[in-house]
Amino acid sequence: MPLYAVGNGGASSPTDINQYMNLLTGVSTDQPVTVSQRIRAQLSGASAGTGGYVGQTSGPPTSGTFNTGDFTADSAGGLWVCTAAGSPGTWGAVGLVPINVQTLGANAASVTYNGLPGGFRHLFIICNAQSTDTASSLQNVNMGLSTMTGNWMGSATWFQSNGGGVQTADGSGVTTPPVFKIPAAGGSSASNMGGGVMWMPNYTSSTGTKMFHCDSMAYSGNGSTITWQTTRRSGWIWRQASLAGLNLTLTPSAGSFAAGSFLGLYGSN
Known part of the structure:
Protein backbone atom coordinates (compact mmCIF):
# COMPACT_ATOMS: atom_id res chain seq x y z
CA MET A 1 0.00 0.00 0.00
CA GLY A 95 18.21 -15.14 18.20
CA LEU A 96 17.01 -18.64 19.14
CA VAL A 97 13.47 -19.31 17.93
CA PRO A 98 11.46 -22.01 19.77
CA ILE A 99 10.30 -24.82 17.47
CA ASN A 100 9.10 -27.40 20.00
CA VAL A 101 9.54 -26.61 23.69
CA GLN A 102 7.98 -28.80 26.35
CA THR A 103 8.07 -29.69 30.02
CA LEU A 104 6.80 -33.25 30.25
CA GLY A 105 3.57 -33.67 32.16
CA ALA A 106 4.02 -37.45 32.30
CA ASN A 107 6.81 -39.98 31.83
CA ALA A 108 7.81 -40.49 28.18
CA ALA A 109 9.88 -43.33 26.70
CA SER A 110 11.09 -41.05 23.89
CA VAL A 111 10.76 -37.55 22.48
CA THR A 112 10.39 -37.12 18.71
CA TYR A 113 10.70 -34.01 16.56
CA ASN A 114 9.14 -34.57 13.15
CA GLY A 115 8.76 -32.09 10.31
CA LEU A 116 11.82 -29.99 11.11
CA PRO A 117 11.26 -26.54 9.56
CA GLY A 118 13.50 -25.43 6.70
CA GLY A 119 13.51 -21.72 7.55
CA PHE A 120 16.54 -21.98 9.86
CA ARG A 121 20.22 -22.64 9.30
CA HIS A 122 21.23 -24.03 12.71
CA LEU A 123 19.48 -26.38 15.15
CA PHE A 124 19.71 -26.55 18.96
CA ILE A 125 18.36 -28.99 21.56
CA ILE A 126 18.38 -28.01 25.23
CA CYS A 127 17.82 -30.82 27.75
CA ASN A 128 17.26 -30.64 31.51
CA ALA A 129 15.92 -34.04 32.48
CA GLN A 130 15.92 -37.10 34.70
CA SER A 131 15.30 -40.79 33.96
CA THR A 132 12.89 -43.05 35.82
CA ASP A 133 15.29 -46.04 35.68
CA THR A 134 15.68 -47.34 39.26
CA ALA A 135 18.58 -49.67 38.43
CA SER A 136 20.99 -47.01 37.15
CA SER A 137 22.64 -43.86 38.50
CA LEU A 138 23.29 -42.13 35.15
CA GLN A 139 21.78 -42.72 31.70
CA ASN A 140 22.59 -41.69 28.15
CA VAL A 141 20.18 -39.66 26.05
CA ASN A 142 20.67 -40.89 22.48
CA MET A 143 19.81 -39.05 19.27
CA GLY A 144 18.51 -40.83 16.19
CA LEU A 145 17.15 -39.81 12.81
CA SER A 146 13.48 -40.36 12.00
CA THR A 147 14.67 -41.65 8.59
CA MET A 148 17.87 -43.71 8.65
CA THR A 149 17.68 -45.40 5.23
CA GLY A 150 20.96 -44.83 3.40
CA ASN A 151 22.35 -42.73 6.27
CA TRP A 152 24.66 -43.40 9.17
CA MET A 153 26.25 -41.61 12.10
CA GLY A 154 29.58 -41.51 13.84
CA SER A 155 30.83 -39.78 16.97
CA ALA A 156 33.74 -39.27 19.33
CA THR A 157 33.75 -38.23 22.97
CA TRP A 158 35.99 -36.47 25.44
CA PHE A 159 34.64 -36.48 28.95
CA GLN A 160 35.81 -35.90 32.49
CA SER A 161 34.29 -37.96 35.26
CA ASN A 162 35.06 -37.20 38.91
CA GLY A 163 38.36 -35.59 37.90
CA GLY A 164 39.54 -38.30 35.49
CA GLY A 165 39.79 -37.62 31.77
CA VAL A 166 38.79 -40.28 29.23
CA GLN A 167 38.66 -40.24 25.44
CA THR A 168 36.52 -42.65 23.43
CA ALA A 169 35.53 -43.04 19.79
CA ASP A 170 32.33 -44.77 18.70
CA GLY A 171 33.42 -44.75 15.07
CA SER A 172 31.06 -44.84 12.12
CA GLY A 173 27.89 -46.84 11.61
CA VAL A 174 26.33 -45.65 14.89
CA THR A 175 22.58 -45.23 14.56
CA THR A 176 21.81 -43.54 17.89
CA PRO A 177 24.91 -41.87 19.40
CA PRO A 178 24.58 -40.48 22.95
CA VAL A 179 24.33 -36.70 23.18
CA PHE A 180 23.52 -36.05 26.87
CA LYS A 181 24.02 -37.61 30.29
CA ILE A 182 21.12 -37.38 32.78
CA PRO A 183 20.69 -38.75 36.32
CA ALA A 184 18.49 -41.79 36.89
CA ALA A 185 16.13 -42.49 39.78
CA GLY A 186 18.29 -45.41 40.96
CA GLY A 187 20.98 -43.07 42.26
CA SER A 188 19.35 -39.65 42.55
CA SER A 189 16.75 -37.70 44.38
CA ALA A 190 13.71 -36.50 42.47
CA SER A 191 15.18 -32.99 42.33
CA ASN A 192 18.34 -33.98 40.45
CA MET A 193 18.30 -32.96 36.79
CA GLY A 194 20.99 -33.17 34.13
CA GLY A 195 21.52 -32.66 30.43
CA GLY A 196 23.02 -29.89 28.35
CA VAL A 197 23.02 -28.33 24.89
CA MET A 198 23.37 -29.96 21.45
CA TRP A 199 23.86 -27.80 18.36
CA MET A 200 23.91 -28.79 14.70
CA PRO A 201 25.29 -26.11 12.34
CA ASN A 202 23.87 -25.73 8.84
CA TYR A 203 21.43 -28.61 9.26
CA THR A 204 19.26 -27.50 6.32
CA SER A 205 22.08 -27.85 3.79
CA SER A 206 21.29 -30.28 0.97
CA THR A 207 24.96 -31.16 0.39
CA GLY A 208 27.73 -32.43 2.63
CA THR A 209 27.94 -34.12 6.01
CA LYS A 210 26.00 -32.73 8.96
CA MET A 211 27.93 -32.14 12.19
CA PHE A 212 26.67 -32.02 15.77
CA HIS A 213 28.33 -30.96 19.03
CA CYS A 214 27.19 -31.48 22.61
CA ASP A 215 28.09 -30.28 26.10
CA SER A 216 26.48 -32.15 28.98
CA MET A 217 26.68 -32.54 32.75
CA ALA A 218 24.89 -34.86 35.19
CA TYR A 219 25.36 -36.03 38.75
CA SER A 220 23.69 -38.61 40.96
CA GLY A 221 23.64 -39.31 44.66
CA ASN A 222 22.82 -37.44 47.83
CA GLY A 223 24.81 -35.93 50.66
CA SER A 224 28.51 -36.84 50.60
CA THR A 225 28.15 -39.63 48.02
CA ILE A 226 27.92 -38.00 44.61
CA THR A 227 28.87 -39.26 41.15
CA TRP A 228 29.14 -36.58 38.48
CA GLN A 229 30.12 -36.60 34.85
CA THR A 230 30.72 -33.85 32.32
CA THR A 231 30.72 -34.83 28.67
CA ARG A 232 31.77 -33.17 25.43
CA ARG A 233 30.88 -35.01 22.24
CA SER A 234 31.07 -34.30 18.52
CA GLY A 235 29.72 -36.40 15.69
CA TRP A 236 28.57 -36.48 12.12
CA ILE A 237 25.55 -37.57 10.11
CA TRP A 238 26.28 -38.87 6.63
CA ARG A 239 23.21 -37.48 4.94
CA GLN A 240 23.23 -34.99 2.09
CA ALA A 241 19.52 -34.18 2.15
CA SER A 242 18.14 -31.83 4.80
CA LEU A 243 16.97 -33.60 7.95
CA ALA A 244 13.30 -34.55 8.31
CA GLY A 245 13.22 -35.36 12.01
CA LEU A 246 15.08 -36.37 15.17
CA ASN A 247 14.19 -38.59 18.12
CA LEU A 248 15.64 -38.87 21.62
CA THR A 249 15.74 -42.19 23.52
CA LEU A 250 17.48 -43.54 26.65
CA THR A 251 19.99 -46.30 27.39
CA PRO A 252 19.61 -48.49 29.30
CA SER A 253 16.14 -48.65 27.79
CA ALA A 254 14.43 -49.60 31.07
CA GLY A 255 13.89 -45.93 31.94
CA SER A 256 11.78 -43.11 30.56
CA PHE A 257 12.14 -39.35 30.63
CA ALA A 258 10.60 -38.43 33.97
CA ALA A 259 7.66 -36.06 34.28
CA GLY A 260 8.99 -32.54 34.80
CA SER A 261 11.87 -33.02 32.35
CA PHE A 262 12.44 -30.07 30.01
CA LEU A 263 13.32 -30.63 26.33
CA GLY A 264 13.46 -27.73 23.91
CA LEU A 265 14.13 -27.63 20.17
CA TYR A 266 15.23 -24.26 18.77
CA GLY A 267 16.37 -22.85 15.41
CA SER A 268 18.54 -19.89 14.44
CA ASN A 269 20.20 -18.27 11.46
Whole structure:
Protein backbone atom coordinates (compact mmCIF):
# COMPACT_ATOMS: atom_id res chain seq x y z
CA MET A 1 0.00 0.00 0.00
CA PRO A 2 1.23 3.58 -0.50
CA LEU A 3 3.11 4.98 2.46
CA TYR A 4 0.81 7.32 4.41
CA ALA A 5 2.41 10.64 5.39
CA VAL A 6 1.34 12.00 8.75
CA GLY A 7 0.84 15.75 8.60
CA ASN A 8 3.18 18.08 10.50
CA GLY A 9 1.92 20.25 13.29
CA GLY A 10 1.12 20.23 16.97
CA ALA A 11 -2.26 18.53 16.61
CA SER A 12 -3.19 15.30 14.80
CA SER A 13 -5.75 15.69 12.08
CA PRO A 14 -8.93 13.53 12.01
CA THR A 15 -7.55 11.89 8.86
CA ASP A 16 -4.37 10.87 10.70
CA ILE A 17 -6.33 9.40 13.62
CA ASN A 18 -8.58 7.48 11.25
CA GLN A 19 -5.51 6.10 9.47
CA TYR A 20 -4.01 4.96 12.78
CA MET A 21 -7.20 3.08 13.59
CA ASN A 22 -7.30 1.43 10.17
CA LEU A 23 -3.69 0.29 10.51
CA LEU A 24 -4.24 -1.12 13.99
CA THR A 25 -7.61 -2.76 13.53
CA GLY A 26 -8.29 -2.98 9.80
CA VAL A 27 -11.43 -1.55 8.20
CA SER A 28 -13.58 -2.68 11.13
CA THR A 29 -12.81 -3.52 14.76
CA ASP A 30 -13.09 -7.27 14.17
CA GLN A 31 -10.77 -7.42 11.13
CA PRO A 32 -7.09 -8.24 11.84
CA VAL A 33 -4.26 -6.31 10.27
CA THR A 34 -3.10 -7.96 7.04
CA VAL A 35 0.29 -7.85 5.35
CA SER A 36 -0.88 -5.02 3.11
CA GLN A 37 -2.11 -3.08 6.14
CA ARG A 38 0.94 -3.52 8.32
CA ILE A 39 2.27 -0.49 10.14
CA ARG A 40 5.26 1.06 8.39
CA ALA A 41 7.72 3.77 9.35
CA GLN A 42 10.08 5.73 7.12
CA LEU A 43 12.91 8.08 8.03
CA SER A 44 13.27 11.33 6.15
CA GLY A 45 15.17 10.68 2.93
CA ALA A 46 14.73 6.89 3.02
CA SER A 47 13.57 5.23 -0.18
CA ALA A 48 11.34 2.67 1.54
CA GLY A 49 9.72 2.18 4.90
CA THR A 50 10.26 -0.62 7.41
CA GLY A 51 7.17 -2.37 8.70
CA GLY A 52 6.09 -5.02 11.16
CA TYR A 53 3.03 -7.20 11.58
CA VAL A 54 1.74 -9.97 13.85
CA GLY A 55 -0.38 -13.05 13.30
CA GLN A 56 2.20 -15.10 11.38
CA THR A 57 2.09 -18.86 12.01
CA SER A 58 5.26 -20.60 13.17
CA GLY A 59 8.19 -19.71 10.95
CA PRO A 60 8.84 -16.87 8.48
CA PRO A 61 6.21 -15.54 6.05
CA THR A 62 5.50 -17.71 3.00
CA SER A 63 3.39 -15.20 1.08
CA GLY A 64 3.10 -11.46 0.66
CA THR A 65 5.59 -8.85 -0.56
CA PHE A 66 8.13 -7.41 1.86
CA ASN A 67 11.02 -4.96 2.00
CA THR A 68 14.41 -5.50 3.59
CA GLY A 69 14.04 -4.63 7.27
CA ASP A 70 10.41 -5.73 7.61
CA PHE A 71 9.89 -7.87 10.71
CA THR A 72 7.31 -10.17 12.25
CA ALA A 73 6.58 -12.12 15.44
CA ASP A 74 5.16 -15.59 14.81
CA SER A 75 2.74 -17.70 16.84
CA ALA A 76 5.60 -19.64 18.49
CA GLY A 77 7.17 -16.47 19.88
CA GLY A 78 9.92 -16.26 17.27
CA LEU A 79 11.10 -12.99 15.74
CA TRP A 80 11.98 -12.76 12.04
CA VAL A 81 13.50 -10.00 9.91
CA CYS A 82 13.47 -9.70 6.11
CA THR A 83 17.07 -9.62 4.82
CA ALA A 84 16.27 -9.39 1.10
CA ALA A 85 13.13 -7.86 -0.41
CA GLY A 86 10.76 -10.01 -2.45
CA SER A 87 7.64 -12.14 -2.42
CA PRO A 88 7.91 -13.32 0.29
CA GLY A 89 11.59 -12.29 0.37
CA THR A 90 14.45 -13.84 2.36
CA TRP A 91 13.96 -14.04 6.13
CA GLY A 92 16.29 -14.70 9.04
CA ALA A 93 15.53 -15.61 12.63
CA VAL A 94 16.45 -13.21 15.42
CA GLY A 95 18.21 -15.14 18.20
CA LEU A 96 17.01 -18.64 19.14
CA VAL A 97 13.47 -19.31 17.93
CA PRO A 98 11.46 -22.01 19.77
CA ILE A 99 10.30 -24.82 17.47
CA ASN A 100 9.10 -27.40 20.00
CA VAL A 101 9.54 -26.61 23.69
CA GLN A 102 7.98 -28.80 26.35
CA THR A 103 8.07 -29.69 30.02
CA LEU A 104 6.80 -33.25 30.25
CA GLY A 105 3.57 -33.67 32.16
CA ALA A 106 4.02 -37.45 32.30
CA ASN A 107 6.81 -39.98 31.83
CA ALA A 108 7.81 -40.49 28.18
CA ALA A 109 9.88 -43.33 26.70
CA SER A 110 11.09 -41.05 23.89
CA VAL A 111 10.76 -37.55 22.48
CA THR A 112 10.39 -37.12 18.71
CA TYR A 113 10.70 -34.01 16.56
CA ASN A 114 9.14 -34.57 13.15
CA GLY A 115 8.76 -32.09 10.31
CA LEU A 116 11.82 -29.99 11.11
CA PRO A 117 11.26 -26.54 9.56
CA GLY A 118 13.50 -25.43 6.70
CA GLY A 119 13.51 -21.72 7.55
CA PHE A 120 16.54 -21.98 9.86
CA ARG A 121 20.22 -22.64 9.30
CA HIS A 122 21.23 -24.03 12.71
CA LEU A 123 19.48 -26.38 15.15
CA PHE A 124 19.71 -26.55 18.96
CA ILE A 125 18.36 -28.99 21.56
CA ILE A 126 18.38 -28.01 25.23
CA CYS A 127 17.82 -30.82 27.75
CA ASN A 128 17.26 -30.64 31.51
CA ALA A 129 15.92 -34.04 32.48
CA GLN A 130 15.92 -37.10 34.70
CA SER A 131 15.30 -40.79 33.96
CA THR A 132 12.89 -43.05 35.82
CA ASP A 133 15.29 -46.04 35.68
CA THR A 134 15.68 -47.34 39.26
CA ALA A 135 18.58 -49.67 38.43
CA SER A 136 20.99 -47.01 37.15
CA SER A 137 22.64 -43.86 38.50
CA LEU A 138 23.29 -42.13 35.15
CA GLN A 139 21.78 -42.72 31.70
CA ASN A 140 22.59 -41.69 28.15
CA VAL A 141 20.18 -39.66 26.05
CA ASN A 142 20.67 -40.89 22.48
CA MET A 143 19.81 -39.05 19.27
CA GLY A 144 18.51 -40.83 16.19
CA LEU A 145 17.15 -39.81 12.81
CA SER A 146 13.48 -40.36 12.00
CA THR A 147 14.67 -41.65 8.59
CA MET A 148 17.87 -43.71 8.65
CA THR A 149 17.68 -45.40 5.23
CA GLY A 150 20.96 -44.83 3.40
CA ASN A 151 22.35 -42.73 6.27
CA TRP A 152 24.66 -43.40 9.17
CA MET A 153 26.25 -41.61 12.10
CA GLY A 154 29.58 -41.51 13.84
CA SER A 155 30.83 -39.78 16.97
CA ALA A 156 33.74 -39.27 19.33
CA THR A 157 33.75 -38.23 22.97
CA TRP A 158 35.99 -36.47 25.44
CA PHE A 159 34.64 -36.48 28.95
CA GLN A 160 35.81 -35.90 32.49
CA SER A 161 34.29 -37.96 35.26
CA ASN A 162 35.06 -37.20 38.91
CA GLY A 163 38.36 -35.59 37.90
CA GLY A 164 39.54 -38.30 35.49
CA GLY A 165 39.79 -37.62 31.77
CA VAL A 166 38.79 -40.28 29.23
CA GLN A 167 38.66 -40.24 25.44
CA THR A 168 36.52 -42.65 23.43
CA ALA A 169 35.53 -43.04 19.79
CA ASP A 170 32.33 -44.77 18.70
CA GLY A 171 33.42 -44.75 15.07
CA SER A 172 31.06 -44.84 12.12
CA GLY A 173 27.89 -46.84 11.61
CA VAL A 174 26.33 -45.65 14.89
CA THR A 175 22.58 -45.23 14.56
CA THR A 176 21.81 -43.54 17.89
CA PRO A 177 24.91 -41.87 19.40
CA PRO A 178 24.58 -40.48 22.95
CA VAL A 179 24.33 -36.70 23.18
CA PHE A 180 23.52 -36.05 26.87
CA LYS A 181 24.02 -37.61 30.29
CA ILE A 182 21.12 -37.38 32.78
CA PRO A 183 20.69 -38.75 36.32
CA ALA A 184 18.49 -41.79 36.89
CA ALA A 185 16.13 -42.49 39.78
CA GLY A 186 18.29 -45.41 40.96
CA GLY A 187 20.98 -43.07 42.26
CA SER A 188 19.35 -39.65 42.55
CA SER A 189 16.75 -37.70 44.38
CA ALA A 190 13.71 -36.50 42.47
CA SER A 191 15.18 -32.99 42.33
CA ASN A 192 18.34 -33.98 40.45
CA MET A 193 18.30 -32.96 36.79
CA GLY A 194 20.99 -33.17 34.13
CA GLY A 195 21.52 -32.66 30.43
CA GLY A 196 23.02 -29.89 28.35
CA VAL A 197 23.02 -28.33 24.89
CA MET A 198 23.37 -29.96 21.45
CA TRP A 199 23.86 -27.80 18.36
CA MET A 200 23.91 -28.79 14.70
CA PRO A 201 25.29 -26.11 12.34
CA ASN A 202 23.87 -25.73 8.84
CA TYR A 203 21.43 -28.61 9.26
CA THR A 204 19.26 -27.50 6.32
CA SER A 205 22.08 -27.85 3.79
CA SER A 206 21.29 -30.28 0.97
CA THR A 207 24.96 -31.16 0.39
CA GLY A 208 27.73 -32.43 2.63
CA THR A 209 27.94 -34.12 6.01
CA LYS A 210 26.00 -32.73 8.96
CA MET A 211 27.93 -32.14 12.19
CA PHE A 212 26.67 -32.02 15.77
CA HIS A 213 28.33 -30.96 19.03
CA CYS A 214 27.19 -31.48 22.61
CA ASP A 215 28.09 -30.28 26.10
CA SER A 216 26.48 -32.15 28.98
CA MET A 217 26.68 -32.54 32.75
CA ALA A 218 24.89 -34.86 35.19
CA TYR A 219 25.36 -36.03 38.75
CA SER A 220 23.69 -38.61 40.96
CA GLY A 221 23.64 -39.31 44.66
CA ASN A 222 22.82 -37.44 47.83
CA GLY A 223 24.81 -35.93 50.66
CA SER A 224 28.51 -36.84 50.60
CA THR A 225 28.15 -39.63 48.02
CA ILE A 226 27.92 -38.00 44.61
CA THR A 227 28.87 -39.26 41.15
CA TRP A 228 29.14 -36.58 38.48
CA GLN A 229 30.12 -36.60 34.85
CA THR A 230 30.72 -33.85 32.32
CA THR A 231 30.72 -34.83 28.67
CA ARG A 232 31.77 -33.17 25.43
CA ARG A 233 30.88 -35.01 22.24
CA SER A 234 31.07 -34.30 18.52
CA GLY A 235 29.72 -36.40 15.69
CA TRP A 236 28.57 -36.48 12.12
CA ILE A 237 25.55 -37.57 10.11
CA TRP A 238 26.28 -38.87 6.63
CA ARG A 239 23.21 -37.48 4.94
CA GLN A 240 23.23 -34.99 2.09
CA ALA A 241 19.52 -34.18 2.15
CA SER A 242 18.14 -31.83 4.80
CA LEU A 243 16.97 -33.60 7.95
CA ALA A 244 13.30 -34.55 8.31
CA GLY A 245 13.22 -35.36 12.01
CA LEU A 246 15.08 -36.37 15.17
CA ASN A 247 14.19 -38.59 18.12
CA LEU A 248 15.64 -38.87 21.62
CA THR A 249 15.74 -42.19 23.52
CA LEU A 250 17.48 -43.54 26.65
CA THR A 251 19.99 -46.30 27.39
CA PRO A 252 19.61 -48.49 29.30
CA SER A 253 16.14 -48.65 27.79
CA ALA A 254 14.43 -49.60 31.07
CA GLY A 255 13.89 -45.93 31.94
CA SER A 256 11.78 -43.11 30.56
CA PHE A 257 12.14 -39.35 30.63
CA ALA A 258 10.60 -38.43 33.97
CA ALA A 259 7.66 -36.06 34.28
CA GLY A 260 8.99 -32.54 34.80
CA SER A 261 11.87 -33.02 32.35
CA PHE A 262 12.44 -30.07 30.01
CA LEU A 263 13.32 -30.63 26.33
CA GLY A 264 13.46 -27.73 23.91
CA LEU A 265 14.13 -27.63 20.17
CA TYR A 266 15.23 -24.26 18.77
CA GLY A 267 16.37 -22.85 15.41
CA SER A 268 18.54 -19.89 14.44
CA ASN A 269 20.20 -18.27 11.46
